[in-house]
Amino acid sequence: MPVMHFLIRWPDGVEANCYSPSTVVSEFFAAGQRYAVDDFVARSREALHIGSERVREKYGFACSAALDQLARIEDDARRFHDAHEAQVTVLALD
Template identity: 50%
Template structure:
């Protein structure tokens, strides 16, 4: 399976490298675009779940790295949940 990494920038300017075991992330995000926090988290949840499901279909078990990445994004996103205009930028795809 083609894995990929992508970089995001949180509302406070922190850049984070992220992981997906599938290129499905490209169907949900565009490098250089920013997304409202809740939209970003919803798209991440859907894309990383699909990616993990693809691993499970192929190998018989879900991708713990994809699910761990999702947990990390959701935990980090909670820090900005009181900021209704918070946006997360997708900086790049590094596949």
């Protein structure tokens, strides 16, 4: 399966290189776009679950790396729970 990474910048300026087991993430994000933190998490959740299911269909098991990545995104997003205007920037998709 084609792996895809997406580089993001959290509202506090911290950058993270995120992993997806599938190119499906490109259907949810665009480089240069900003997303409200809650929207970013919801999009990540859907994209990474789809990617994990694609791995399951092909190999017979879910992609634990995608689920680990989602857990990191959800954990990092908690820092901005009270920052309602905070946005995540998608810097690159590759």
